[in-house]
Amino acid sequence: MSRIPLGLLQQFVLVARQGNLSRAAEQANLTVSALSHQMRQLEERLERRLFERGPRGVTLTTEGCGLLEAVGAHFDGIEHALSRYRKRSHGALTLSASPGIMSSWLVPRLPGLVATHPELELNLQTTSTLVRFDREPVDCALRYGRGQWEGLHCEHLFGEWIAPVAAPSLVARMGDADPHELARWPLLGDPNPASRWHDWFERFGGEPPRRYVAHFDSFEAQRHAALEGLGVALGRMVTSKSLIDAGRLVVLGERYLRVADAYWLVYPSRSQGHLGLQAFRTWLLAEAQVYRGQMSAWEPDAHPPAARHAPDAARIA
DSSP: OOOOOHHHHHHHHHHHHHOOHHHHHHHHTOOHHHHHHHHHHHHHHHTSOOEEEETTEEEEOHHHHHHHHHHHHHHHHHHHHHHTTSOOOTTEEEEEEOHHHIIIIIHHHHHHHHHHOTTOEEEEEEOSSOOOTTTSOOOEEEEEESSOOTTSEEEEEEEEEEEEEEOHHHHHHHTTOOTTOGGGSOBBOOSSSSOHHHHHHHHHOSOOOSSOSBOOSSHHHHHHHHHTTSOBEEEEHHHHHHHHHTTSSEEESSOOEEEEEEEEEEEOGGGTTOHHHHHHHHHHHHHHHHHHHHGGGGSTTOOOOGGGGSTTSSEEO
């Protein structure tokens, strides 16, 4: 077998870690078809099947996992060695966040940041996996959890509430069904290993259904299924609010459950002196403080905004 070009192996590592050709192609500045062709070329040269290709992305085969384990660490070492020689721009900020918080909360507010700090150059990376600050040139990230990430500075932004949400089309199909008797509605299984539905029924009473309409391995897929009217999902209010305000999702009932997880700004010690991060952090914490005040409607004893009581609004009481 002839020597494998390092470029092919580098692209393999990128695809393997992203688990998605579109995201990997964007990072590599290639078209999806070109990157897919490279991966097939690598498989042919190695005479091994490295990926299983599906509608939602690619997963590594056993052979692929072995190759990633063998070569991935070497590329990480090269990247780490070169990072100290790269000129660092204090006007450029690289931020990582999950698709939900990035699109529904952060991006709509970014015009205010850009207007205040026109000198900033933002590099936004959307990913469902946790960034490795010791291996990737990322300055900071928005994360959802308990704020216990070792070796990182973690600053609390705001909490999260969950509530049953459904598409207006499903509400119309259910007719006069009581939104408080959720066991009679088609429910979508929660992607969380410790199902939030269990917490919901334990807090508000009622019996969970014997079966769920469908189960999902990601909140994005579950939310999309709810939007299509497949069933009722337990929606995170922070990431679902824009869809609720737009009338694409309806909150069933007036009950919200506060969860232990929250949203955090995290960054490594190496980013503390970054002027771009300092400007972003100051702006972000101010936005988070304003948002915490707006979240009072989700507190257990709070009344929902009057506009949401209208028949065509985003709430069914």
